[in-house]
Amino acid sequence: MTRPLSSDNKDPSGSLETVVAAIAQVMGPGTPPHRVRPTDRLGADLAMSSLAVVRLAGILQKRLGRGPLPLHTLFVKPDGTVLHDIRVSDLAEFVSLHTGGTP
Numbered sequence: 001m002t003r004p005l006s007s008d009n010k011d012p013s014g015s016l017e018t019v020v021a022a023i024a025q026v027m028g029p030g031t032p033p034h035r036v037r038p039t040d041r042l043g044a045d046l047a048m049s050s051l052a053v054v055r056l057a058g059i060l061q062k063r064l065g066r067g068p069l070p071l072h073t074l075f076v077k078p079d080g081t082v083l084h085d086i087r088v089s090d091l092a093e094f095v096s097l098h099t100g101g102t103p
Helices: 015-027 050-064 071-075 088-098
Strands: none
Touching: 015 050, 015 088, 071 088
8 A cells, every 4th residue: 555645745635644644633733734745654753552543543534534444454464464554554554444535
């Protein structure tokens, strides 16, 4: 799931903007959305704990007006290998795919 949203960095579905706003909300007022980049990793770069990621999932579900998103699938490769971190762009692509948008 690691590909750019587009060659010109546009986000036609609005998923990146939604994800970045939700991340900024989880991280608090000290993190304005413009400081969160698509290439940032949730854990290593943004220092989000697993609890913060769970809170992020809840905020995304609320913002998107839908039930649970299968976020656990983002952290497990098809071969069963567990990923310990994902990029903001990976999450935006996932949201786009699971909400009918186009990555």
